[in-house]
Amino acid sequence: MNFWETITGSDLTREWKAFEARAQALPADHRAAWERITGHLSLYSDFTGRNLMPILDGALGLLEETAADGQSVHDVLGDDIEGFCAALAGEERGRGYRDRWRRQLNRNVARKLKQLGG
Structure with a gap:
C-alpha cells in the first residue's frame, strides 16, 4: 500500500469490492447474514474503517466455509448476530466512534454540572 492509496482509500475500495x-x-x-454482519460491525469502525477489514475477511471466510459444508447460518451464528459481531470486534478494543463521542459528551456534561453546582 502506498501513500496515495492510504490517502484516497482506494485500497479499501478495492478490498471492499473483493468482499x-x-x-x-x-x-x-x-x-x-453477511449484510447484517457488515451493518453491525460498522458500529465498531474507526474513522477510515481499516480496523474492520481483517475482521470482515474472517467473518466472510466463516460464511464461505459453512456454506461449502452445507451448514445453515442459524447453526453457525445462532440468533444473536449483533452479539456475534460484538464478540468479533472485541468488546473493549472494538469500541466505535459513537462510544467515544458518548463518553466525551458525558464527561463534558458532568464537568458543566459540577461547575454549576458549586
Whole structure:
C-alpha cells in the first residue's frame, strides 16, 4: 500500500469490492447474514474503517466455509448476530466512534454540572 492509496482509500475500495464479489457467490441466507454482519460491525469502525477489514475477511471466510459444508447460518451464528459481531470486534478494543463521542459528551456534561453546582 502506498501513500496515495492510504490517502484516497482506494485500497479499501478495492478490498471492499473483493468482499462483495465473494459475498455474491454465497447462498441467499448466508448473503443476508453477511449484510447484517457488515451493518453491525460498522458500529465498531474507526474513522477510515481499516480496523474492520481483517475482521470482515474472517467473518466472510466463516460464511464461505459453512456454506461449502452445507451448514445453515442459524447453526453457525445462532440468533444473536449483533452479539456475534460484538464478540468479533472485541468488546473493549472494538469500541466505535459513537462510544467515544458518548463518553466525551458525558464527561463534558458532568464537568458543566459540577461547575454549576458549586
